Amino acid sequence: MSRLLRAGAIMAAGTMVSRLTGFLRTAVLAAAIGTATLGDAYNVAYTIPYILFDLLIGGVLSSVVVPMIVRRQKSDPDGGRAYEQRLLTIATIALIAVSALAVVLAGPLIQLYTSELSEKELRTATVLAQMILPQIAFFGLGALAGAILNTRDRFGAPMWAPVLNNIVVIGVGVTYLNITDGQSNIDNVTSGQLALLGLGTTAGIVAQSIVLVVSLRRAGFSFRPRLGLREAGLGEMARLGGWSLAYVAITQAGFVVTTKLSTGAGALAFDEGVPYGAGLTAYNIAYQLFQLPYGIIAVSVITATLPNMSRFVHDGRLADASEAFMSGVRLVCSAIVPASLLLMVLGPSLTVLVFAHGVNTVADAVYIGNVLQVYALAMVPFTLFQMLLRVFYSFADTRTPVMFAAMNVAINAGLSLVAFYTLPPGFVVMGLGAAFTVTYTVAAAVAWRMASRRVGGLSVRVVAAALSRMFTAALPAVLVALAVLWGVDRAFGLTPLSSAVVLAAGGGLGGMTYLVIAHRLRIPEVNSIVGMVAGRVGR
Template sequence: MSRMLRASAIMAAGTMVSRLTGFVRTAVLASAIGVAALGDAYNIAYTIPFILFDLLIGGMLSSVVVPMIVKAQKQDADGGRAYEQRLMTVATLALLAIAVVGVLCAPLLIQLLTTDLTPRATEVATTLARYILPQIAFFGIGAIAGAILNTRDRFAAPMWAPVLNNVIVIAVGLTYHFISRTGGDVKAATSSDLALLGLGTTAGIVVQSIVLIIAVHRVGFRFVPRFDLRNARLGEMGRAGVWTLAFVVFNQIGFIVTTNLATGATGKAIEQKLGHVAGIASYSYAFQLFQLPYGIIAVSVITAMLPRMSRYVHDGDLGAIREEFASGVRLVAAVIVPAGLLLMVLGPAVTVLIFAHGSTSVTDALNMGNVLQVFGLALVPFSIYQLLLRVFYSFGDTRTPALIVAGNVVVNSGLSFVLYLTLPPHLIVMGLAMAFTASYVVGGVAAWTLASKKVGGGLGGRIVASGLSRMYVAAIPAAVIALIALWATQELAGVTPLSSAIMLVAGGGLGVVGYLVISQRMRIAEISSIIGLVAGRVGR
């Protein structure tokens, strides 16, 4: 536990700064371009490189590439250096080709991801996509460099590099805000406006990748292009990657369904002359906020956990895998449980404070906050689900996660379609968040059952359930405190960015303090460990 906690703390610090600057970035962009048609067009274009990266390489990183690098480090006479160079060579060539093809196919990609966009919004989204798509090459190369760093237990650079990316895009958003008169009006957006937004976004990823390349160079990796690809184990990677590709394809099918239904909600609102309702931009921004606690603690634990579990599998130590997983779940839940409850209460206060400026109105921000409240329900099942998948990946098993995610997508997409057809336009995106939550509850149950069989002795379900129950007992009073502060502030001051700040300071602050005090009284070990680590570092 202590070793995982120390490694996770290093990553959590970088991730926290990255996520916080990411929120500033998102708030600046939302203020500059809004969450209506221009905001939707930008968010659609921005997601395309990530979709392509996940489809072709990203999904391979955690499930195939990291375990194979660890295997090469253990088995190859040179400690896996030649294998890493071959891997970087293949990735660089493939990503450059993908970037070129993506730019050429941008109109088709926009059509695939959207429903009922206006012709002008479609044109803007396509132009932005062409500016943003080249970043896939730099993003992918940086991700491979990050994987190499992770296998050497160097976690700081991959967690801190995105901060520079965020700073650059913040500067781009501020520049747009001050020099452009377009605001969020998609019809008035000029070619120079779109070039600033698109190329500025790509510049952030370029700088992030350069930082990671420098970091991997400092730990001794020297990139020498190697074209002796017969020794690159591409066949082995391909066999393992077939199911990984299926996993990513299923996930992206689910995402495509979500983006189409979210843009369809906006189209319905326009047809019914209801004004702007939550669309894909609101869904995307709420999802980013939802991922803050997950990104700070769960991603940090997952990143530290996977290389160690891969080594335990190689050594045949199943008991160590069970212990590592159970410790990881309890450590993650200690933060995720109260965070989920507080998001359910304070979601609108968070979004009004961050987004209700410039081209984004208070009403738009409240719509986004309602979506965030629903996402709060998903935080615990989503995080545990992600931890469970790493159990399979440590065994080199990519087939089981692919089958699990297929069921997950069926539940998510099926329920999303039902809610899209039955809910009024202003509730559709909230319904999509609810479908997301339900799918991860179902998927988590299936993944737990199968992972328990995989490790041959269960995953300590009773111990984990007992720990979660105690954490909820400690966290519910915190949520009640936050709810009282929310109600009192709304009664006295209404809903404004200033009153929302008061709600968060009073409700969130008192709630967190209450949770810490109660958990200490209940002797929840994970909270005590986190407090001890933070106190020790502050005291240095």
């Protein structure tokens, strides 16, 4: 537990700064380009490189590459160095080729992920995509460097490097806001303004990847191009990675549905005169905020846990692998539970404070907050599901997660289509959030049962008891936050200033209430976190 806490703390610090600067980046861009048509065009173009990266290497990194590198470090006479060099060489060549092809196919890719957009919106999104898609190569190179660093227990750089990316794009957003004087009409955007947005976004990823490559060299990795395909283990990687690619392909098929429905809903809402952005941009921002606690808390622990679980499984120590997983779950949930409940209460206050600026109105920000409230319901089951996948990955089992992906996409796509065709356009994105919640609740329950069989037992009773104590401690915190929200709203209404008061008082008092009650209930994970923080502050 202490080793996991130390590793988690290092990553959590970097991830927190990364996520918070990413949060500021999103707020600046939203203020500059809005949450309506121009914002949707940018977000579609911005999202596609991440989709292609996931299809090519992202899923394989977490499920196949890290366990394979760990095994080569244990078995190869050179500690796996030649294997890592071959892997980096082949990946770099492939990523450059894919980036070039993606730029050529930018137009068809945009049409694949959108619906109901005007000709001007499609042209704008395509031009932005052509300038943003080259970042696939840099993103992939940096991610692979980060994976190699993780196998050396160097967790800091991969968590801190995105901060530089965010700073660069924040500068781009501020510059755009200044030169356009707060005008976000897509019909008036110039080619120079699009170049600032597109090339500036790519520059951020370039800076991030350079930091990771430099950090890898400082960790003792010396790169030497190697093209020995036979020694690269590509056959094994293809066999295992094929299922990972199938997993990512299935989930991205589901993402196509979600993106088409959200862009379509936004266009229909705009045509009907809905007085707030209700499309893809609102969906993306709410999802990013939903991911903030998960990214700061859970990703750090998951990243530290997977190499350990892989080693335990490799050595046949299934009881130790089970205990590592259970410790990670309890540690993560001790922070995720109160975060999810407080977001359900304070979501609109958070989004009004951050996004009711520039070209965005209070109504735009409130809608994002309403979507966030729906998403908050999914935080615990989503986190559990993501952690459960690592149980299968530690066994080098990439086939079982494909089954989960197919199940999730079927449930989520079906419920999302129901929401699109039954709800008014202004409420469709909230319906998509509800579909997401139901999907991951079912997925977590099924995955737990199967993972328990694989690892030799995961005690539902132990986790349920721990979660019940955490929810018991969190509910009074929610009541405190609700009381502050009700009082401030009645006195001052909903403004960015009143929202700041609600977040400071309601969030602060609510968080303190949770910590005090959790300590009284002797929740060991909370006490461990508080003790570690107190010890560091006292130094």
